[in-house]
Amino acid sequence: MESVFEHVSSYVGYVYPNETEVPWTELIVIYPYITGLVAGAFVVSSLHHVFGIDRFKTISRFALLTALCFMFFAPVPLLFHLGQPTRAFEPIITPHWTSAMAAFGYVASFYVCLLLLEVWFAFREDIVRYSKSSKGFKQKIYQLLTLGSDDVSPKALEIDHKIARILAMVGIPGAMGLHGYVGFVFGSLKTREWWSSDLMPPIFLLSAVVSGVGLLIVLYIITSKHRKVTPSHEAMVGLKQVLWASLVIVLVFEGLELLEMVYKAREGIETVMALIRGPIWAGMTIQWGLSFFSLVVLSAMMIKNPTGKKFVGWLFACGLAMMIAVLAMRWNVVIGGQELSKTMKGLLTYHPLIVGRESLMTVLMLFIAPFVTLYFATQFLPPWDDSKSRAEGKHTSHH
Amino acid sequence: MIEQEKNEVTENCGISRRGFLGLLGAGAATAAVVASTESDASMLGHKSDKKMGFQQSESQYEEALNNPPKIPNYDWNKHRWSYGVDVDRCIGCLRCMEACKAENSVQEDANHHRTWVERYVYLEGQDEAIVDSSADPKNIENVGSELHFRFDNRYEQEKVEKAFFVPKLCNQCDEPSCVQVCPTGATFKAMDGVVLIDTKYCFGCQYCVQACPYGVRSLNEQRGTAEKCNWCYHRITKGLNPACVEVCPTGSRVFGDLNDDNSPISQFIRNNKVTVLKSEMGNKPNLYYVGADKEVS
Amino acid sequence: MPKHIVRLLTVIAVIAVVALTARWFFRDSSFYRYGHYRGDAPAEIASKLPKHQGSASCQTCHKAIYGEWAAGIHRKATKDNVIQGVVVKAGPGCEVCHTAAGNHPSKEPMPLSVEDQITTITHLKHHTHASNIPGRKLMLTPDEMRGLCMNCHEKMPGRPSKQPQVVIETHAGEELCTTCHNPHSPKIDYNKVPRLVAMKKAGTANPAAGGSVAKNCATCHGASGVSASGAIPNLAGQKQAYLANALRAYKSKTRDNGIMSAMAAGLSESDIDNVAAFYSRNSCKVTGGDKSKIAAGKAKFESAGCAACHASGGLRKPGMAGISASQAWPNLAGQNAEYLSSALKAYQQGAAKATQEGGRYNPVMTGVAKHLSETDIENLAAFLASTNCK
Incomplete structure (x- = not known):
């Protein structure tokens, strides 16, 4: 009898027997979360590259590196989740276009390529310089990355800049598409009442921006502290504005979605309400509580325009709060949707494993990996203008 | 040779279509929408006289007609399988479940089923049914094993107003949402109406598990691929009944060919007022019920 | 155009060519033949061997039992085989109780089907399915058999009223179903059970x-x-x-x-x-047994359920102990005690040793004998050997 309830989610009411094994687990929670961080970070870097908003210049290249490092790991949770990971390339070889998921391979690889190119153009001048100044194995890599051309003439840089800008212009719809698409993967499923909403893509998209901006705020403040420099006030104010604006829209959309569901009150609405009160109660509290906390703090800061340590502290809190709130939101959507049975007569309660292939441990490892990668990336390609000028003793503007 | 040429033609069509969409790859959602409108226009022609398969192009339809898969003594163009369940006759003995697990090597635990039976019980004075299935933890505990299935007799002492058993299995929909969402083409609708899973090709993303409105899909953990009833395709192509129909002691499961007017299922549909489950989903199921109560979904 | 742009475009072009070639190379040649799937898949799926062979396949070897079943009420679910205006073959066939025949009587495992050959590197924890393994349990132990009958015949809300249902406690107490019912033809009508008809023939x-x-x-x-x-x-x-x-x-x-x-x-x-x-x-003779054990044997004879078959009145009516109710079952009264105890011990060994020299197997007898201790057996033998046989 020991094995009877093994790996089974407990439930109340009635659920289809196959539902007791939740198909999409915490790995599918972390997947849209990571892609969301990518999309958000990319949007910030594009604000500088495309729209020429100079206040983001200081963090633009860092945002780009962040996006790239997180994008590397975006498909990994999916690989861990697949029943047959060795067949992962099949949807690329024979994509079935009526499936929202078929495009993932294309979208993801397109996006990785785009980010690689963006990074290359943004850092090419530096790479050429390092290929001459560094030594040994590292030099070999820098030399490889120059593609054998050390042309950093103003004319060449002008062309680079133009291409980088075009890429960023392609990248914005790309980032929007990437994440709106993830929302579509969920929102297009008619079988899940909790997912089946037309507002799902915009909600995913905007919450992605929120979490990505939150991540940048947190990382920027930590790295500044680490490098013992004062974070640029200009950039921080810009991040604050973007965070506030996207947070307002996302809250409105999420509120509307809930309102519509409750107002339409289709069959099984009692079960939906029970879901909110029951299995995802904690998640909903974290999501909405932290969102409102950030909204209040950000609004106050929008009005009062604080400066100095106080500003940095509160903004850091808001950034972190939104990262957590969006993670909770991903859980509420992905797991919550599956905890609500297709019978609309029952509720499951999902208990994640702590250790194992599909477990919280894997999630933690997958979430730490991009940060570690980012650390090495910033060592390899320092994105800070000040560090570069300090290290090289000269000021270079790549614009 | 002719076959090869045709393959090339269809492949080339595929490439050009994908090439075009590949450009749009940036907006994946857009791509999916474009593909589906394209399908609506040219591919989903199965409502026409030609009876083309689900998501099948004209050349592929011709190929299916002229060069059907090499299954001995079987032509998939000559059959249109369908299935009926007579709720009033089901005694909830669950022989179908055990037969199915043996026949199809389904994982032997309470979380993976190609078919199962639900029990609906209205206690006296209650408007809503209490539902449990053969895989309910209490039923499993009662048997003490996940290898055998049996309903416990929990309502023995209760005042029961109305109670009945409802067998469930794959509906082999005409508009299968599982096929729609499969990213690889590992699941598909055969010309004879059965939705099949290619276990050599499925990569176990479980999107189909999410998409099925009837909850009939699961992940076979041993194979790492999706699992679903296929009306025992290996049996019906040999002229046998599906295993569950074979073992049903009361005849509450009826199976047959709609192309044959005298087949059990043709008679079942003709002589009874049949319903389908969750018609609002738009999946157009091919599993017909007689005597299904309002609560059955 | 600057050199680095040219080089970059070259790198991109090379990667693109490699990717497209790989995609073409790895695509199954039968893909897109009939639709967006491998054209070979339907035939592969259809190639699986059926495991349920149908009752008719049992007929070849198990003629007599098949005959019992075919003539009995387990052959059909309704009187005229018509259900809701549909003519169907119904009623529990052999494999409903005996489980899938597979490639019985071969001892080899069944060849794995295409889908059964698929394994994955990721999901290591799973339950294996026994149906491909040889030595399937085609015959059941009496305990299982009782549960098996109850699968369909336990009185339970939800079962249609036409289905014969019993509350086992009041219907049979601790008794096994097979004591009175022939599972192959469960209606108790000694005139119609083929095995008994054959016995009656012996009257000639x-x-x-x-x-x-x-x-x-x-x-x-x-x-x-x-x-x-x-x-x-x-x-x-x-x-x-x-x-x-x-x-x-x-x-x-x-x-x-x-x-x-x-x-x-x-x-x-x-x-x-x-x-x-x-x-x-011929006239029987009481051989007699150890007198000190008779009382204990008599009590066991009743509590172990022997009286259900081996007493003329059965379990619930008074009758002569050791005189069987049916022609099919032996009288035990007056029988040699030594023989009786050796027979019970042989039954205890069960199906595994049934075909060995001196082995005896009968699902009911083995089920009963397994619950007897050595003392029980000696007591029973002594009691029966001393009981009047006339």
């Missing part, structure tokens, strides 16, 4: 002719059927059909005993019926 046998056959048996079983040794059963006054059944079992070696099998091999069908008729008409 010629006891006088049997007498001359019995001369060969006299050395061990005595001239009238009262045996010379305690290890050898008395045959006088035994149920005729039981004797005939036993001889046929020896002849076919489903019950194996060197001497008896050799003896039975030489008997024709009519010889068997005749000699059985001869012994059954």
Whole structure:
């Protein structure tokens, strides 16, 4: 009898027997979360590259590196989740276009390529310089990355800049598409009442921006502290504005979605309400509580325009709060949707494993990996203008 | 040779279509929408006289007609399988479940089923049914094993107003949402109406598990691929009944060919007022019920 | 155009060509043949071998039992095989209770189907499915059998009223279903169960002719059927059909005993019926047993359920102990104690040793015997050996 309830989610009411094994687990929670961080970070870097908003210049290249490092790991949770990971390339070889998921391979690889190119153009001048100044194995890599051309003439840089800008212009719809698409993967499923909403893509998209901006705020403040420099006030104010604006829209959309569901009150609405009160109660509290906390703090800061340590502290809190709130939101959507049975007569309660292939441990490892990668990336390609000028003793503007 | 040429033609069509969409790859959602409108226009022609398969192009339809898969003594163009369940006759003995697990090597635990039976019980004075299935933890505990299935007799002492058993299995929909969402083409609708899973090709993303409105899909953990009833395709192509129909002691499961007017299922549909489950989903199921109560979904 | 842009475009072009080639190379050649799937897949799926072979496939070897089933009420679910205006073949077939035949009687495992050959590197924890493994349990133990009957016949809300249902506690108490019902033809009508019809046929046998056959048996079983040794059963006054059944079992070696099998091999069908008729008409004799054990044996005889079959009144009516209710079951009253205890011990060994020399197997008897201790057996034997057999 020991094995009877093994790996089974407990439930109340009635659920289809196959539902007791939740198909999409915490790995599918972390997947849209990571892609969301990518999309958000990319949007910030594009604000500088495309729209020429100079206040983001200081963090633009860092945002780009962040996006790239997180994008590397975006498909990994999916690989861990697949029943047959060795067949992962099949949807690329024979994509079935009526499936929202078929495009993932294309979208993801397109996006990785785009980010690689963006990074290359943004850092090419530096790479050429390092290929001459560094030594040994590292030099070999820098030399490889120059593609054998050390042309950093103003004319060449002008062309680079133009291409980088075009890429960023392609990248914005790309980032929007990437994440709106993830929302579509969920929102297009008619079988899940909790997912089946037309507002799902915009909600995913905007919450992605929120979490990505939150991540940048947190990382920027930590790295500044680490490098013992004062974070640029200009950039921080810009991040604050973007965070506030996207947070307002996302809250409105999420509120509307809930309102519509409750107002339409289709069959099984009692079960939906029970879901909110029951299995995802904690998640909903974290999501909405932290969102409102950030909204209040950000609004106050929008009005009062604080400066100095106080500003940095509160903004850091808001950034972190939104990262957590969006993670909770991903859980509420992905797991919550599956905890609500297709019978609309029952509720499951999902208990994640702590250790194992599909477990919280894997999630933690997958979430730490991009940060570690980012650390090495910033060592390899320092994105800070000040560090570069300090290290090289000269000021270079790549614009 | 002719076959090869045709393959090339269809492949080339595929490439050009994908090439075009590949450009749009940036907006994946857009791509999916474009593909589906394209399908609506040219591919989903199965409502026409030609009876083309689900998501099948004209050349592929011709190929299916002229060069059907090499299954001995079987032509998939000559059959249109369908299935009926007579709720009033089901005694909830669950022989179908055990037969199915043996026949199809389904994982032997309470979380993976190609078919199962639900029990609906209205206690006296209650408007809503209490539902449990053969895989309910209490039923499993009662048997003490996940290898055998049996309903416990929990309502023995209760005042029961109305109670009945409802067998469930794959509906082999005409508009299968599982096929729609499969990213690889590992699941598909055969010309004879059965939705099949290619276990050599499925990569176990479980999107189909999410998409099925009837909850009939699961992940076979041993194979790492999706699992679903296929009306025992290996049996019906040999002229046998599906295993569950074979073992049903009361005849509450009826199976047959709609192309044959005298087949059990043709008679079942003709002589009874049949319903389908969750018609609002738009999946157009091919599993017909007689005597299904309002609560059955 | 600057050199680095040219180089970059070259790198991109090379990667693109490699990717497209790989995609073309890895695509299955049958893909897109009939639609967006591998064209080879339907035939692969259809190639799987069926595991349920249908009741008709059992007929070839298990003729007699198949005959019982085909004539009985388990053959069909309704009187006229018509359900909701649909003519269907229904009723529990062989595999409903005995589970899928697979490639029985072969001892080899069934070849794995395409889908069963698929394994994955990721999901290591899973339950294996036993149906491909040889040595499937085609026969069931009595305990399982009782549960099996209850799968369909337990009185339960939800079951249609036409379905025969019982509350097992009041219907049979601790009794096994098979005590009274032949699972292959469960309606209790001794006139219609084919095995019993065959036994009745024995009534036309010629006891006088049997007498001359019995001369060969006299050395061990005595001239009238009262045996010379305690290890050898008395045959006088035994149920005729039981004797005939036993001889046929020896002849076919489903019950194996060197001497008896050799003896039975030489008997024709009519010889068997005749000699059985001869012994059954002779007068039995009580051999007697250990008097100190009789009381305990009597109590066990009732509590273990022996009386259900081996007493003329059955479990619930008074009757003579040791005198069986049915022609199919042997009388035990007056039988040799030594023989009785060795028979019970043989039954205890169960199906595994059924076909060995001296082995005995009967699902009911084995089920009962397994619950008896050595003392129980000796007590029972002593009690029965001392019981009046007339």
